[in-house]
Amino acid sequence: MDDRDLATEFATMAAMARSVAPALATLPTATKTAALHHAAAAIRDDRDAILAANAQDVAAAETNGLSGAMLDRLRLDPARLEAMAAGVEAVAGLPDPVGAVIDRSERPNGLVLTRVRVPIGVIGIIYESRPNVTADAAVLAVMAGNAAILRGGSEAIRSNRAIHAAIERGLTAGGLPEGAVQLVQTTDRAAVGEMLRAEGLIDLIVPRGGKNLVARVQAEARVPVLAHLDGLNHSYVDRAADPVMARDIVVNAKLRRTGVCGSTETLLIDRAFADPLPILTGLLDAGCELRGDADIRALHPDILEANDDDWNTEYLDAILSVKLVDGVDAAIAHIAAHGSHHTDAIITGDAATAERFIARVDSAIVMWNASTQFADGGEFGLGAEIGIATGRLHARGPVALEGLTTYKWVVRGTGQIRP
Incomplete structure (x- = not known):
């Protein structure tokens, strides 16, 4: 695929994500919860296909000399796959952050001010090695009312495709619009560049991987970045x-x-x-x-x-x-x-x-x-996590549902005008 084809393909994905984001932002909690349960069931139904795809990834990684630690991150087995499905169900059982009132105050002139959680919009997640991130990122983004574009590492491409296919089928069966969660299918590193330059199409980039990946994202991104640095x-x-x-x-x-x-x-x-x-x-x-x-x-x-x-x-x-x-x-x-x-x-x-x-x-x-x-979102009672943010702005520590929302001010009056 040449650069023009890649740019065209990504622009199509981003336009679809942008078009469905408003509908996702206003979905009832019950609809999102049901869709996540459908996604968990689809992961279980596709267990054999996902494990077979993962076995191919692991075999290729061993041939390419991937380290033991990285192989452990990559490898799936029935227990890990069941944990993945259970993690999706755990997110479905969490309180919906969208619409939650953060705080409320009343001004002396009678204006009532509230800060209310709202989705970020379109989130791009760039990650390496761990195929379970495909499931975690997809369902966290959706439950927080966002559209997501996922770009996993080349070493897990078969696993990611199989997991994404199951999740996509489950989400649409549960009533979510097509394109709510998309997976970049190419392993071409230029796809990362397309995501980083997608100003106006992607609202937030979340990198999850090694120091080199995060450094590249922070250096090249033209959209806001929620960084997950190395765990030293x-x-x-x-x-x-x-x-x-x-x-x-x-x-x-x-x-x-x-x-x-x-x-x-x-x-x-x-x-x-x-x-x-x-x-x-x-x-x-x-x-x-x-x-x-x-x-x-x-x-x-x-x-x-x-x-x-x-x-x-x-x-x-x-x-x-x-x-x-x-x-x-x-x-x-x-x-x-x-x-x-x-x-x-x-x-x-x-x-x-x-x-x-x-x-x-x-x-x-x-x-x-x-x-x-x-140091894990599940252990903190947050369900699955999309990463652990090490910066000081927006979100810090395990990034789960609340970390994938922002807020807006709502002002309610009774006819007040400013003198």
């Missing part, structure tokens, strides 16, 4: 941490699933913590490669030397950088210098220290005595 997350073990709790949380935070954005990538341990060795051996025994500074390496012979890049690396693998620090302020300073403002945690029994950490760490999610693996 930290767990800090304070001197007042319970040793058993600290070991259990850290091992889970790193190794439960290494390929998710909530995985801890750097472990910071207070130099005054009584005995770091059980935490380190717990990680090593579970198969985690540790890279540490000189103080950490002195504690165990199997720990490798960390270099400067390790403190700035999102491994997405069973690798963890480890450093001793001089108390909570040093931990906060390290996180400020090397973190990505995604998710950072403190493990301590000292409430004052915890509150200091919470107040001073400038991340979208800050945790106390909990695994960073909880």
Whole structure:
């Protein structure tokens, strides 16, 4: 497909999305809920076809040398597919944000002002690897009253097509207009450029992927971007941490699933913590490669030397950088210098220290005595998520239904005129 054909195809998709957006914005909650239940049923009905398509993607990715962590993100199985369908149903069961009154006030002149949630319009989602994002992004956009244009990664193209076909069939069976959710069918990287230049056609771009993808989107986009940066997350073990709790949380935070954005990538341990060795051996025994500074390496012979890049690396693998620090302020300073403002945690029994950490760490999610693996919209009770926003504007943290809406002011009067 040459550039002119690609531009024409995308313009057609964008025009369709723009044409159906007003109808989606005013759909009754019951209609959207029913359509999502139809979509979940369609995913289950197409299970064999989706898994077969995914098996082809995985085989091609293995041939192309995709990393183990990326293969884990790509791979579907019956349990993950059922979780995908259940996630669609979970979104259907959430309160509809459209029309919700954020606040209300009355002016001295009798004017009544309300701020009301409304859809954004047309949302473009650009993502890599995880085919479940096709389902999550589609149903979140629709439930929030938006049209969506999805562009997944080339490594998951067969899976994405199969999932999208099921969802599209389910949504239309449930009464939604055709074109509510469209999938860019080509793997040509130029399609991303078309989306980024779609000023006036797309209202918001949501990138979900690696650092290179997000950097390109932020550099080239002519439409607003809701960025999901890399998860360069930290767990800090304070001197007042319970040793058993600290070991259990850290091992889970790193190794439960290494390929998710909530995985801890750097472990910071207070130099005054009584005995770091059980935490380190717990990680090593579970198969985690540790890279540490000189103080950490002195504690165990199997720990490798960390270099400067390790403190700035999102491994997405069973690798963890480890450093001793001089108390909570040093931990906060390290996180400020090397973190990505995604998710950072403190493990301590000292409430004052915890509150200091919470107040001073400038991340979208800050945790106390909990695994960073909880950085997930579902675990927050938000249903599926479209990503975790690490910026400071519009939405921050897990972006679910409310994050895909904006608001308008409604002013109700009784004949007032301004003097």
